[in-house]
Amino acid sequence: MLRGINLSGQIYANGELFPANSAINYFLVExxxxxVRLLVGWEQVQPELFxxxxxxxxxxIDAQVRAIIKLGGKVQIEIHSFGRRSIEGVEYVVGETEKVTTNHFVDLWERIAARWxxxxxxxxxxxxxxxxxxxxTLIDAQNAAIAGIRRVxxxxxVxxxxxxxxxxGWFSKRENQAWAAAIHDPLNNFAFSIHHYFDKYSAGKDCYVQSTSPRVFDEFVKWARLTGRRAMVxxxxxxxxxxxxKAVTEFLNYVERNADVFSGWTWWAGGGWWQDDYIFLLDPYASQWDKNNPDRNVALGGTGRATTWAYPRKDRPQMKYLEPYLRANDSP
Incomplete structure (x- = not known):
């Protein structure tokens, strides 16, 4: 089981920072x-189409890959594109316009695959x-990209x-199940990415918990088991x-219990330019500034404003939710 963290790279603009070595050491060693799911922007990694x-x-990216693998981890290079590419400030859906075609998408992935x-x-x-x-169109573009990756x-x-x-929830419509079944990899070495937040519409926008039950995954898990598919959270x-x-604990129990379907999970997020008060931030130096932190008074007992990795740190309280599962990563 892969258990880890989303770490931000230059996903929206040049000048944003990739994770520091101290961040990687904190999450992977401490x-x-x-x-690590490493977030990369298409426009940044390939400034010109083709x-x-x-x-x-x-x-x-090489530096991140080397640092993570050296510590015994795996790294997922992820194009944080939402199925789109921006050109002069306008977003175009992959494969639905001549501005950004499936061939453009395949070319990107052939180059990335050849490099790593x-x-x-x-x-x-x-x-x-x-x-x-x-x-x-989405499935066709992904099939073409997989073919390109294998071609090099x-x-x-993948x-x-x-x-x-x-x-x-996207999976509940019958036609979506049919298209999901149409993903093809000659090596059969692929998995579906599934995201889940606990607020309304699973939007990941606020602290409201609509439901702590992970049963929304049941239909996908049943289908995956019947068809031999896998997934990553x-x-x-x-x-x-x-x-x-409570929501996180019930969810991770569910994922770990269904390890024949789920290959791993990654918390959102950390390791970069996030604001100190971002509600889901797992970087430890921001813990005392989370307005929803029940341990805030304890955190404030430290000296100085801990705003960098160089300061003495306290874990964010959400880390406590994850640590029982991270102990399973220890060598026997």
Missing amino acids: KRMNF GALDVKQVSE RDDEGVIFELQNEPHDQDTR GAKNL IVSGNDWSHP GEFAACATKDGQ
Whole structure:
């Protein structure tokens, strides 16, 4: 089971920072995680369609890959594109316009795959949270990208997505099940990315917990078991509240109990430019500024304003929810 964290790279603009080495050490060494979902922007890693990968971006990603693998972890290079590519400030859905075609998408992934195909600890995630688009076109584009990845000799695990923000609810419509079954990989080495938050519509916008029950996954799990499909929980999170803790615990118990379907999970998020008061941030230096932190008074007992990795740190309370599961990553 892969158990880890989403860490931000340059996903929206040049100048955003990739995770510091101290962040990787914290999550993988101190907290015993074994997996990082590394967020990368298409526009940043490939500035021109059909063009070469950006040299600086490749160097930055290489540094992350080396640091994570050296510590015994795996890293998932994920294009944080929402099924789209931005051109001069306008977003175009992949495969639905001549501006951004399926061939553009395939070219991106052939270049990424050729660059990191020899790193056994690297996983490829084609795109983050596609939404509001034609499901058949989405599946066709992903199939074409998988074919391109295999064409350049990469055998890495590939992560694909369904429609509707990767929430498991997208799967409930019969036609979506049919298109999900149409994903094809000649190596049969792929998994679906599933995201889950606990507020209304699984939006991940606030601390409200609509339900702590993970039963929304039941239909997908049953289908996956019958068809031999696998899944990764690419994103989930909750606030530092009693309901949040209950939701996370019930959810992770469910995922771990169904390990024949789920290959792993990653908390959202940390390791970058997040604001100190971001409600789901797992970076420890911001714990005292979370307004929903029940341990806030204890956290405030420290000296100085802990706003960098260099300061003495206290774990965020949500880390307590994860640590019982992270102990399973320890060597026998």
